[in-house]
Amino acid sequence: MSEPPHPGQVAELWSTLQEQRQSAFPILGWLDSTLVQRNYVLPKITGTSEGNWLVWLVEHLDLPRDGRWLSVACGAGGLELFALEQGLCAMIEGVDIAPGAIAIARRNAEAAGRTGAVTYRVADLERERLPEAAYDVILCGMGLHHLRRLEYFYEEAVQALRPGGHILLNEFVGPSQWQWTDAQLAAANALLAALPARLRRNIVTGALKEREERPSLGWMQAVDPSESIRSAELLPLLAQQFELPVRRDYGGALLGRVLEFIVGNFDPTRPDDVELLQLLCGAEEALMATGALTSDFAVAAARNGRSLRASRLPFDDELERHTCYGLYAPEQAPGGMPFCWTEPEAAVVLRRPPNARALHLRLCLPPVARSLSIMVDGTPVGALRSAPRADVSPPQELALALPTHTRAQPTITLRLDAGWTPAEVIGAPDNRLLGVALAGVELR
DSSP states (O other), X not given: OOOOOOXXXXXHHHHHHHHHHHHXXXXXXXXXXXXXXXXXXXXXXXXXXXXXXXXXXXXXXXXXXXXXXXXXXXXXXXXXXXXXXXXXOSEEEEEESOHHHHHHHHHHHHHTTOXXXXXXXXXXXXXXXXXXXXXXXXXXXXXXXXXXXXXXXXXXXXXXXXXXXXXXXXXXXXXXXXXXXXXXXXXXXXHHXXXXXXXXXXXXXXXXOOOOOOXXXXXXXXXXXXXXXXXXXXXXXXXXXXXXEEEEEEEOTTHHHHSTTTGGGSOTTOHHHHHHHHHHHHHHHHHHHHTSSOOSEEEEEEESOOOOOOSBOOSSTTXXXXXXXXXXXXXXXXXXXXXXXXXXXXXXXXXXXXXXXXEEEEEEOOSSOEEEEEEETTEEEEEEEEOOOSSOOOOEEXXXXXOTTOOSSOEEEEEESSOBOHHHXXXXXXOOOBOOEEEEEEEO
């Protein structure tokens, strides 16, 4: 399990970007263009050049209009206000990791007089526990592809949706971390070279757009570590847990690259600009028809998810769907036993079997004097004290009674009163701030 970006880095970046998008640069990407939407995108989604993808989904699925919705990565809140204005839902809650974006969304809701029907709050959905059976719809409008921990989020969505509930999404589902294919880049650059210079002027910088290049992973990490972090896995993972009654791929593999930062140069009142844009759309459509390109964007609806969480913590790739926060990548002890080091505070989520009465733990305490608190859904169930020693203690087996009111998928929290580093304590070449060595967690 690779190390995730620091949430604060992503939150600060998207607070700034939302402020910019509200003011200086309203038309940057291909989907910001009304011309592109009416001539290309909407016909692929809805079959007509008018309307809106979200309204079409609600009508197509015949969803009730009195539901409670959750909107993921809501940004400045425009989509939530639109849903209310169109009468698609009765209540909607928007969440975003960026405090700056939430501040803008709240201002916009107040200006629109919608504060009674919409709420906004800051939340990190890679570690947030969602309330059980609370929402009729979970709305994902170009935010889900920023989540690294898709398995965890999908599990929370399964629990949070009411019976018959849906995930409605409009997302970038192209190459993860913008690792464009050679065919994609070759086609994009050929079309760029054919455009007149006046249409290739970057709206933000004023420079002439000459070529599209594949960004390095180092550049992606430095600029925005959340951008399309696992976008190529978004729909395949969704299909493992949910039915997909609707999926509309609408392109963007070529247009998204060619038109980025220049689409605002195409004047809808100039026939030659409109004709050139239609030629670009036709080129992408033709390449997709031959299989040379696949769609980078999709609208979809997912229904009736099933939980894939187990009652025992796995020490493999499935760890992602169980981890709330604070576990390092799995390792193997000298005897072959798999385990995970935790951070000073860690939390995992398991499925509780109907007859489960106890939490069973197998862990090694640190070689320093520390106090460990163990909680289930915030209720203390146990505590341990470690003593200084020359190495990590042998594994301990614990059986702790579950609280009476334990949720169907409880959060098990391990909290050490202070972290420690192997480098400082036992001279090992390891500077991670650690808690305990966790070798087993099970509800039975």
